[in-house]
Amino acid sequence: MTEEYCSGFISIIGRPNVGKSTLLNRLVGQKIAIMSDKPQTTRNKIQGVWTTDTAQAVFIDTPGIHKPQHKLGEYMVKTATGALSHMDLILYVVDVSVPWGGGEEYIVNMLEKLETPIFFIANKIDQVEPEQLARFLDAVQKRHQFAQWVPISAATGANMDTLRQLLLERLPPGPKYYPEDMVTDQPERFIIAELIREKTLQLTREEIPHALAVVVEEVRQRSEDMVYVAATIYVERDSQKGIIIGKKGQMLKDIGKLAREDIQHLLGSQIYLELWVKVKKAWRRSEVMIRNFGYDSSEE
Numbered sequence: 001m002t003e004e005y006c007s008g009f010i011s012i013i014g015r016p017n018v019g020k021s022t023l024l025n026r027l028v029g030q031k032i033a034i035m036s037d038k039p040q041t042t043r044n045k046i047q048g049v050w051t052t053d054t055a056q057a058v059f060i061d062t063p064g065i066h067k068p069q070h071k072l073g074e075y076m077v078k079t080a081t082g083a084l085s086h087m088d089l090i091l092y093v094v095d096v097s098v099p100w101g102g103g104e105e106y107i108v109n110m111l112e113k114l115e116t117p118i119f120f121i122a123n124k125i126d127q128v129e130p131e132q133l134a135r136f137l138d139a140v141q142k143r144h145q146f147a148q149w150v151p152i153s154a155a156t157g158a159n160m161d162t163l164r165q166l167l168l169e170r171l172p173p174g175p176k177y178y179p180e181d182m183v184t185d186q187p188e189r190f191i192i193a194e195l196i197r198e199k200t201l202q203l204t205r206e207e208i209p210h211a212l213a214v215v216v217e218e219v220r221q222r223s224e225d226m227v228y229v230a231a232t233i234y235v236e237r238d239s240q241k242g243i244i245i246g247k248k249g250q251m252l253k254d255i256g257k258l259a260r261e262d263i264q265h266l267l268g269s270q271i272y273l274e275l276w277v278k279v280k281k282a283w284r285r286s287e288v289m290i291r292n293f294g295y296d297s298s299e300e
């Protein structure tokens, strides 16, 4: 039997301390940290990937879901809402051991504007009696609707199998974006792509938008101490290609040099890095998503 592979992008959101990281770690087992000194480049960064035989869930961090205190806050919230609308599923985590309050209502009001399916994750059920949990859920269910209500304990693992099952059922048909080994001990390919992307953004500054993809085509051991890496930088317009290549190819050389240094550091061996720049117009949404998530939330 051939079953269609499914994949999608999921964001875990919620107020501070509700257990988002604990839940993520339960789901993917390991956090992937992406190095960058430029905050914007890690906006919507990948937090982790969960791969099964039939599906792959990519978890994306969309910071900024909080009550805006000032203009920048409002901007952040707008960006976050934009990013959330690109997700296939949102896990909205709530701590059932503390009373439901205005902070939660604020988030829910914002979430209700989205069309993205949302699971209400009632976390820390190990902290409350069943009656208290029932009352909590009942109060929220009277006022709001969610695609699923899933009580769990991220700390103890209670009901996590149910959540995993429900989550897999929600993923649309799609490719395996990342190799399995990414969440075990070899996230090289992914990190190499991130490093190249980071250097490209760093050197070209505002001249190209953050929507740019790096695909690592090949990582091959050439000799005992030399690894060959081939990667393609995808952009949307010819003008952007020109900027990245630069005069007489100088920009691309500089990007390659900086990236190579970091990759050498990462892999602990000499690197031969070959970079191409290609224009690919009109990406599908899923393709935009794989572009390492530096997309502009206003684009479609």
Ligand SMILES: Nc1nc2c(ncn2[C@@H]2O[C@H](COP(=O)(O)OP(=O)(O)OP(=O)(O)O)[C@@H](O)[C@H]2O)c(=O)[nH]1
Binding pocket: 014, 015, 016, 017, 018, 019, 020, 021, 022, 023, 123, 124, 125, 126, 127, 152, 153, 154, 155, 156
């Ligand atoms: N008892 C209990 N504690 C939990 C559970 N899930 C998380 N915690 C604890 O709650 C605290 C906050 O958990 P985090 O996973 O760091 O919460 P977070 O939402 O990522 O927090 P921020 O990073 O501040 O947004 C930690 O001390 C966790 O150990 C749970 O299901 N039960």
